[in-house]
Amino acid sequence: ARWYPTLVGLEDGRVLSVSGLDDVGAILPGDNEIYDPKTKKWGKGPFHYFPTYPALFLTKGGKLFYPGANAGYGPADKGREPGIWDLKKNTFTKVPGLTDTDQLETAASLMLPPVQDQKVMVLGGGGVGESKKSTARTAVIDLKQDSPAFEAGPDLPQGTRYLNSVIMPDDTVFTSGGSEDYRGRGASNILKAQSYDPKTNTFKEAAEPTVGRNYHSEALLLPDGRVATFGSDSLYGDKDNTKLGKFEQRMEVYTPPALHRGKDRRPVIGSGPENAERGTTVTYESADADRIATARLMRPSAVTHTTDVEQRSIELGLKKTGGKLSVTVPDDPTLVPPGWYMLFVTDTDGVPSEAKWVKVA
Numbered sequence: 157a158r159w160y161p162t163l164v165g166l167e168d169g170r171v172l173s174v175s176g177l178d179d180v181g182a183i184l185p186g187d188n189e190i191y192d193p194k195t196k197k198w199g200k201g202p203f204h205y206f207p208t209y210p211a212l213f214l215t216k217g218g219k220l221f222y223p224g225a226n227a228g229y230g231p232a233d234k235g236r237e238p239g240i241w242d243l244k245k246n247t248f249t250k251v252p253g254l255t256d257t258d259q260l261e262t263a264a265s266l267m268l269p270p271v272q273d274q275k276v277m278v279l280g281g282g283g284v285g286e287s288k289k290s291t292a293r294t295a296v297i298d299l300k301q302d303s304p305a306f307e308a309g310p311d312l313p314q315g316t317r318y319l320n321s322v323i324m325p326d327d328t329v330f331t332s333g334g335s336e337d338y339r340g341r342g343a344s345n346i347l348k349a350q351s352y353d354p355k356t357n358t359f360k361e362a363a364e365p366t367v368g369r370n371y372h373s374e375a376l377l378l379p380d381g382r383v384a385t386f387g388s389d390s391l392y393g394d395k396d397n398t399k400l401g402k403f404e405q406r407m408e409v410y411t412p413p414a415l416h417r418g419k420d421r422r423p424v425i426g427s428g429p430e431n432a433e434r435g436t437t438v439t440y441e442s443a444d445a446d447r448i449a450t451a452r453l454m455r456p457s458a459v460t461h462t463t464d465v466e467q468r469s470i471e472l473g474l475k476k477t478g479g480k481l482s483v484t485v486p487d488d489p490t491l492v493p494p495g496w497y498m499l500f501v502t503d504t505d506g507v508p509s510e511a512k513w514v515k516v517a
């Protein structure tokens with residue numbers, strides 16, 4: 157029995173289920189399991205303890221990276237340090253450099269785009285349990301280095317738990333919402349959003365959301381290039397914490413600036429294959445081929461409790477010839493795990509197309 161686990165899609169299509177609470181609500185000591193869709197059976201996974209909803213990212217070569225971000229439950233002094241988990245040898249190698257390591261619960265984390273850069277970012281987070289602490293810290297680690305270590309990134313506007321972070325087709329990261337205190341206590345929802353650019357390692361202010369988002373809130377990239385945010389579970393409904401909170405049912409949709417430049421400016425991906433094999437090139441009709449600058453395969457998110465280990469953006473090789481776009485998928489299942497993806501192209505002005513759904517076997 158297991159609830160609040162993280163499900164990590166592996167390079168061969170199997171799914172590793174990690175941590176969680178058992179049927180009486182006690183945290184599992186480390187008995188992880190693997191589901192194989194080919195045999196439709198569960199088997200034993202490598203034994204290792206993590207707090208619930210650990211953020212675990214499939215990295216190049218097949219090891220998992222744990223930035224320390226998690227969604228709580230479990231003791232404060234166990235399984236909270238970041239490191240690299242070798243599933244085959246079941247070894248865990250800690251990585252240095254991260255600050256505010258006592259505030260990794262409810263932190264956001266993601267593999268920065270494109271995934272070939274092998275950089276993982278951690279944003280915000282709070283103290284363990286109902287702690288009042290939260291941090292504005294962000295940090296980035298480059299896993300391509302021989303001895304990877306976290307380096308400080310730009311601070312968030314304030315201490316933030318439950319930050320939503322979404323990879324965008326133009327290789328920026330849209331972040332919004334969260335609250336400064338545990339579950340929005342003391343009316344601490346943060347009505348701010350910002351766009352992070354991995355190339356410059358800076359935040360830029362984005363349009364402010366009007367609905368607060370804390371615990372049990374999510375944000376997803378839509379196939380049309382916008383971002384939907386939904387949910388939130390404030391513990392209290394007022395500043396003095398005297399009334400019970402209500403589950404947030406309003407959704408909001410964020411339209412990035414590039415989509416305000418005119419509907420007819422968006423490049424269009426025309427007809428072409430729905431399946432793409434790794435290591436091969438697939439070709440799509442496109443009247444806009446000449447002005448396309450980048451092509452990305454973006455994995456749809458599976459996000460809950462500020463944990464989204466599915467989202468990733470893969471840089472594709474790009475060739476343009478007379479009204480046709482040819483994109484090449486990397487020949488590496490640890491970069492491109494099997495499944496459905498959204499194919500986006502972005503033009504030289506930074507305007508993205510709508511997505512075309514493409515399956516990588």
Ligand SMILES: [Cu+2]
Pocket residue numbers: 372461
């Ligand atoms: Cu929950």
